[in-house]
Amino acid sequence: MDEGLRGELSRHGIFTTSLEGLYNWGRKNSIWPLQFGLACCAIEMIAATMARYDLARFGAEVFRPSPRQADLMIVAGTVTKKMAPQVVRLYNQMPEPKYVIAMGACAISGGPFKQGYNVLKGIDRYIPVDVHIPGCPPRPEALLHAFMTLQKRIDAQKLTGPSRPRHLVEEAPSEFPIPDFGPHDLTPGKNSAIWAPPRKAQGV
Amino acid sequence: MIEWADQIFVLLKREILLLVPVALQPLASILLSVGPIMGVFATLFAATTVLERKGLGRIQNRLGPNRVGPFGLLQPLADGIKAIIKEDVVPYRTDRVLHTLAPILIMVAALLAYSVLPLGRNMVALDLDAGVLFFFAAGATTELAIFMAGWSSRNKYALLGAMRAIAQMISYEIPLILSTVGVLMAAGTLSTTGIVEAQSGYSGLFPNWYVLTPWGFAGFFLFLIAATAEANRSPFDLPEGESELVAGYFTEYSGFKFAMFFFGEYLGLFAANALAITLFLGGWNAPLQILDWVPSYLWFFAKLLFLIGLSIWVRGTTPRLRADQLMNFAWKFMLPMSLVNILASGLWRFTGDGVLGWLVCGSLVAGSYYALGLNLAPKNAVTKRIYRFAT
Amino acid sequence: MMESLEALVSRMASVLPAIDVSLVPNEAPGGPSSLRVAPQDGRRAAEFFKSDPGLRLDYLSNLTGVDWPDRVTKQKVKSKRLVDGVEKEVEETLETRTPGFLEVVYHLYSIELKHGPLIFRMRTADRMAGVHLPSMTPVWRGAEFQEREVFDLYGVRFDSHPDLRRLLMWETFEDHPMRKDYVEPNDYEYEPTAHDEVLAKIKERDSSGVSGTA
Amino acid sequence: MMPYLLLSSLLFSAGLAAALLRRNAILVLVGIELMLNAANLNFVVFWKFGPNPESMAPALFVLFSIAIAAAEAGVGLALILALHKHFKSTNVDDMNLLKG
Amino acid sequence: MLGTGLIKGMAETARNFVGSFLEEDRLTTVEYPEERIPAKEAARSFPFLVFDGDDAEKGLRCVACQICEKECPPQCIFILKDTAKKPDFVGKMQFQPKVFDIDVSVCMSCQICVEVCPFEAIKMDVDFELSRFDRFEGLLIHKDELSKPNSYFRKIHPTDAAAVDANLAAEKAKAEAKAVADAAAKAKAASAAAAGLAAPAKPAAAAPPPPPTPADPILKSASSSTAGPGLAETGSGKTHAPAHGS
């Protein structure tokens, strides 16, 4: 069924859905986050689940403490180098399909603390991130917005073809190597398989 | 009473059975009982999860799930689809066979219990002579399943959670069973339908439910408390106490197996509540004679929803007990209280349900409740503390 | 109120024999001056501070390290010297190297008498091997984690500390990052708004070919 | 009747084998439980196939036996626990020392 | 007695449960995408550049002085000066930025750039809906996106914007007056020169009293804030008064 026809039918209130639609509908409407907070942003994440903002409206209040039952990892806060292996390990423990929201400047890029010797400059060096929310910390509404952005992304995914979601690609890894504690820094400093910065920094 | 409306399912089953060849009739009969029970309670499970989330939300000044489907009612469907498509992780080093068997066993054990529960007039899958005993026997198997889950995961939290769960379930099984003894004595049978029958009829305005006697009232609450503990519900949800043990014995479970645990747990809760209804709340009997025309199964489910609501309400209110306090409560309060309650129900038989009976049994139950409550308070606890202020 | 620091120094000298205490002035308008105690007298002084009935400094509020790296002061010196048999005035630069040290500063208050602060400090012999100071944990338990932190970040070894491990960095970490000469690991892969030193680091990384930027 | 009796004989011998062969005290206890169960099965079978099925005596015997088995298991396992604390092992071979 | 505390607690939760259907206070949820909590006037998210008039290139107040770049604690601003100069709002020739990038994936919304800017050129935005899939391109905001008209500034921070506008207007008036005075002085001087002798001109006396110099940010912020951004609530879409707001 092509998009146009489906749109037409749903406009007439006829509930039609293909298997793909059902699949995406199911996973986008039941995203259970991992109960996992790192720093300041975690408080805003908690605030987003509280009465004022109520993340539960999206069916996402089931914060699971065990990664095995979680779908979404909200990296909320500064990822330090001491913590990074643990974050990767938690991500590895989550079953597919799994999503990552990098919440706040620190999680995206190290943020204000990026000059620190113990701060990882962006969690996407080790695990793939779906949605980034800037802000320090982002408002709870910004997290809700990111959540809806993630839902839209899931909804738009085709289950077949080259652009199918990562968890349906046979050869795509679902676990990523966990960095080691070196004498001066984490080794390796990034996972080159998933993270490639733009060739040149601005103005270099 | 409108007979056909009350018996519609019974008649329907009979009609369908007539269409089936005789050789297959026993099998068909089983299927016709099991199928609807599973369907109805699976739906109830789905409804309960969303009701619980919305109810808790209302208690907490928020809306709860309301965006998936109309009023968020399709939320459990989405959760179900998600659970099915979720990758099933079996961690390395687990005991694979036990790991897989545990959620199945927990569901089977919970479902087995439903075969003796009368859901309405003439609506019981298996009318056993020792129905109540069967119920408890089936319930006892869940402990094994929980142990298997905890042990096979090879995870400290899971193992600790399982040990807690089993210790708790064994401890509360005793008051659970003892609190029913009064009813069994009064009804003179172990058959669930027999017990419901014994509670039919009305004396004056009030129905002949056991909950409306002093020992029955106490027994009902003892049973509810013990059943809450058996079902690992708040405030007895220590085995999966998030704040201590991550997710308890199902820490390592994901995807559909986890959903099965969830399902099994809720099925256990429904079953325990259904038994409480059967034993104390007159089963499918109407509370007032003039409401007798309402089909019996509706009464049953109305009562069940009421009890589920009660458990959600309690969950929204209380913090969790500590493991040793939980045990203390079981052994120092629940056990003696249920023993006293048996005595009270014995006395009731001799004093009759007149004023004397109320006086004797009531004072016995209330007095022992008060005394045991005092005894339960921690030794060093001061109920009223006074704080100094420096200026 | 507490006696003045000068009075305290003289009293300490009289009560504790052969103690090495001196006054370190502080120019800030609001801040009090501090005492400098020699490491070998540290424990004695600390116990005095804690038990002396006039002080009763039972509360160690703050304990921290300060790094004073080696300082090189250049000085132009004119000297007369015989050059080619002629006495000439020659100008030369003298480099005086003041060896650095690590300093640990203690802020003491008294909960009992509600006065304070008394600030005293101890210096290590140097920044390399002689980084030993007596632990104050047996005197004030509150020093436990702070000493571990100073050990972690500055590398001061507190003798007779019950559990001297790194506090913040991982166990296999080798550097002491709060020292002034600590060089951060160059993990600047990419910065959209890179500035001077970061820019230099990225350039260095890009040119060294170590990076995996593709 | 014969299959039941053979089954109970098998259970009894299996229990006996566990009690005699296994070195772990818990499994010895398991063996004893198996033997008790074999006896229970016989009681029930003889009641069902015996000359006097109206009598409730065998059933009551089994009931008593189950209760006693529960007591036995409780005490036995407590004993094993106590021994384990003492010997740091549940191996019966380790417990044959005549010293404390 | 045992259980009284529990019953009291349950009464409290029941009150809240029932209250959630009846009272505003007990149902505090604001359903975000449809309803919004009214934005506070002082609210801030990320910086943007203000331009006057309609043309972002021409009216940009930024003169690429790079103070904000230096003062920014997390170093998230990147400025390249253009070689060409253009006149600012008072007509003085100033540099302009060729590149002005803000990396919002680093920015911590501390507002220090706004405080230190002597030209009222950089202000705080209120938009927070910036979730992006791409970190590198999506979150690096360039000059053209950063430039927003003064009318937008007036809309989101009315009180503050009014104070800034008054400030700038005064400055402009002063500059114009000065220009006029200068011209007059020049003309006078010329005429004086022509006349041969003249009384000494006093252009300073003619000029209005000098407003606080914008280079002193402390004074600036103090003066702009004594007027005080009020609690007037701005915001678009359907608004919902939160229970605590009132």
Next chain:
Amino acid sequence: MSSSNLQLEAPLDPAFKVERRTATGRGDLLEVSMGPQHPSTHGVFRMDVVLDGERVTKLKPVFGYLHRNHEKIAENTTYLGSMPYTDRLDYFCSLTNNWAYALTVEKLAGLQPPERAEYIRVITAEFTRLQNHVCLIGFLLQDMGASGTPLMYAFREREAILDLFESLTGARMMCNYMRFGGCRVDLPSGWLDQASKVVDRFPRFLDEFDRLISGNEILAARTQGVGVLPRELAVSASVTGPVLRASGVNYDIRKVDKYGIYDRFSFRVPLGDHGDVYDRYMVRVLEMHESLAILKSALRDIPPGPIMDPKAKLRSFKPKAGEAYGRIESAKGELGFYVISDGSANPYRYRVRPPSLINLTVLEDMCVGHTVADAVIILGSIDIVLGEVDR
């Protein structure tokens, strides 16, 4: 590094000899590493716990999972540039952190904020204390297993206070509001009325909370007599804040140092006598009442006037060489800043004295002999924020 052979040298502080409950070995000891991702370690904190059954026999806190080099960054940036970073120390109480840092630098540079600024500082600091304590109590009950309800109510109140902060400073959490010699902006019009409304409304919440949970038997059983911190140990271990006062030590820096204008307000300092978790809970509740009293009089008495010391400069701020130690009573205890200036634009040494970290010194002493569940609530009752613990 291994330090297992280090022996303590005599003489020991008497507080060291405080007897620890040693759990006796029954069976195997179980080593559990709680955290860094654990639901109730309040962030990325880790406790390496050795358990004997459920009893804690040994507990080692492990830090550093949120060590984000605040001090190093501050030494490489200007005095002003560190101000927004102080927000992120104890991210519940950014305004008190601001104040402590501003106070220290004012001591260093000899600045004196005007009266109105001092009033604003007191008002914001007390509001900060209110919202911190409210959240702490919510989280404490969450750790005790209450299913979110107290936390939701707590955050409901917190949101009201955050609204005030946002309309004053522009941000909900990271206010970055105070400056050396005053405050950044003046109060917007109408702010004081709104603040008064919040203050007037707050006791309603405290009463509601009191009814909801303070009398709850489970709370009393879980907290009374748990995690007792003896007075001597508390003093010796430099414990500060409500934790210290719950052990009966009268030490409140607002009273001792009378920094700011705290000598103008009459308020009382609540003290506990038992030093257990319940006392720490109640001391905080009582402190909130006192904060409300301070707020009432401050909101009434606040004078008009300037909000900045005219001597203060924003850019190229270079205090003369010297050092200063400033401390305030933050919601968690003594928050101190120690700054050494060498006359340049950046501080030479910048040190934060984090109350959360130092209060954790006694965690093991409080936990040993209790169960894991108790360890969790003892940790909760200390009230740590990892941003401050690890910096």
Next chain:
Amino acid sequence: MSFDLAILALLIGVSAIAAITLRDLVHCVLCLAVTFASLAAVYLRLGAEFLAFSQVLVYVGAVAILALFVVLLTRTGEPRAESRFSPQVMIPLAVCAFVFTGLAAAAWSSSLKDSPEAVGASMKLKDVGRELMTSYVLPLEVLGLLLTAALIGAAILAKADDGEDDEVTDLGESQGQQQRPMVATTHSDPKHD
């Protein structure tokens, strides 16, 4: 021999053999639980409903769980690399074989061997209860006493040893270091032997 009985017999036989031969104690006990449950099914098949449920309740719900608990509590790290069975295997096996053949022969030679199943016979709960309270009231009381004694005995057995362990701790042999005011070891050995 009917089909369902064959399945049950197979289940009982296999699980019983597994219960006594498997290496992992937990598996042994779980197999034992299966044996118990299948026996309960056999009872059910024989019309002894009440006994079947009691069997499940007591054996599966209590004895097996208790055994599992004890297995967990007595686990000492990795299992030692030694054989599962006693050194002398042959003699006990022979004894077992002898016992089995003896029992089977006795059954075979029984006069009741071919007696028919009493089809209608089933245990009515009411009758059981009446019998218990009339003819067998004394055994019932004695049993109650026994159970109480066993309960107390088991509790004392588990408790008394605690005190003993306390003494060991006080001597400071194995766990003395835990009583030091500051525990300095970074690594603790969970097995203190």
